[in-house]
Amino acid sequence: MRATRRTLQQRQLVRNWCEVLERPGVNVLTDHAVALLVEKGIPPLLRQRVWPVLIGNGQKITPETFALWALD
Secondary structure (H helix, E strand, C coil): CHHHHHHHHHHHHHHHHHHHHHCCCCCCCCCHHHHHHHHHCCCHHHHHHHHHHHHCCCCCCCHHHHHHHHHC
């Protein structure tokens, strides 16, 4: 019973994260829903998508630019 409840909670958490990631123009720094989700945790399944959104790319560094920098 306990494993089932945990599984259901994890599935709901994944659905909630997916909804946030699909909303256009969401500001992850000021959005209260995002703050609540971060407190609950980022499911391993979504970490690859969530972390870049949370961290951002203010300097607009492309993979090519990063590769050039990494060679130095």
